[in-house]
Amino acid sequence: GEDVEQSLFLSVREGDSSVINCTYTDSSSTYLYWYKQEPGAGLQLLTYIFSNMDMKQDQRLTVLLNKKDKHLSLRIADTQTGDSAIYFCAESIADSNYQLIWGAGTKLIIKP
Amino acid sequence: DAGITQSPRHKVTETGTPVTLRCHQTENHRYMYWYRQDPGHGLRLIHYSYGVKDTDKGEVSDGYSVSRSKTEDFLLTLESATSSQTSVYFCAISETGLLGAFFGQGTRLTVV
Numbered sequence: 205g206e207d208v209e210q211s212l213f214l215s216v217r218e219g220d221s222s223v224i225n226c227t228y229t230d231s232s233s234t235y236l237y238w239y240k241q242e243p244g245a246g247l248q249l250l251t252y253i254f255s256n257m258d259m260k261q262d263q264r265l266t267v268l269l270n271k272k273d274k275h276l277s278l279r280i281a282d283t284q285t286g287d288s289a290i291y292f293c294a295e296s297i298a299d300s301n302y303q304l305i306w307g308a309g310t311k312l313i314i315k316p
Numbered sequence: 317d318a319g320i321t322q323s324p325r326h327k328v329t330e331t332g333t334p335v336t337l338r339c340h341q342t343e344n345h346r347y348m349y350w351y352r353q354d355p356g357h358g359l360r361l362i363h364y365s366y367g368v369k370d371t372d373k374g375e376v377s378d379g380y381s382v383s384r385s386k387t388e389d390f391l392l393t394l395e396s397a398t399s400s401q402t403s404v405y406f407c408a409i410s411e412t413g414l415l416g417a418f419f420g421q422g423t424r425l426t427v428v
Contacts, residue, residue, distance in 0.1 A: 246406055296413075303361060304349075309358055
């Protein structure tokens with residue numbers, strides 16, 4: 205069945221780059237997404253990548269997709285305290301009416 | 317921010333009572349979703365809708381029903397609330413079902 209896995213925590217120093225990783229299992233995924241959730245708030249769509257792309261860059265965010273290994277990563281350059289949040293990876297499955305399959309989320313902790 | 321409003325934002329209810337949560341959108345998006353979020357589980361899809369009166373079950377639909385009589389409103393009903401349904405409930409909307417979804421602020425439901 206479909207599964208999306210992420211590490212539960214990542215700790216980085218302010219100013220360093222953060223790399224949040226995600227693996228997925230379904231080869232029929234079409235789009236892959238990164239969402240951000242701050243405490244007490246809903247989820248905010250950060251970026252998405254189509255499954256036939258390798259990389260997408262948007263300001264401080266870089267998404268890398270290795271389709272062969274079913275591995276997705278989100279790199280945040282120059283990590284700031286405002287980046288402290290939970291980051292969710294999700295994939296949409298063409299065979300399931302494009303339902304989203306979610307990872308459990310990675311909590312990004314920023315050290316001063 | 318996408319125009320999506322959930323009500324109520326917080327609710328405490330007793331076991332065995334019916335509860336209805338409302339999601340209202342002003343974006344005219346076709347797709348609407350109800351998720352629940354619990355620690356360690358990420359987001360789990362309860363039900364979704366792909367048009368007026370068109371709904372389908374998600375992975376955790378038991379004990380829940382939905383209705384969508386208008387494009388802008390998607391109601392989630394807990395037919396007889398149980399303590400296991402204590403959770404944070406999120407509504408999301410999407411124009412195409414593919415290019416990401418926009419989330420409401422969530423409803424924190426406590427069943428005592």
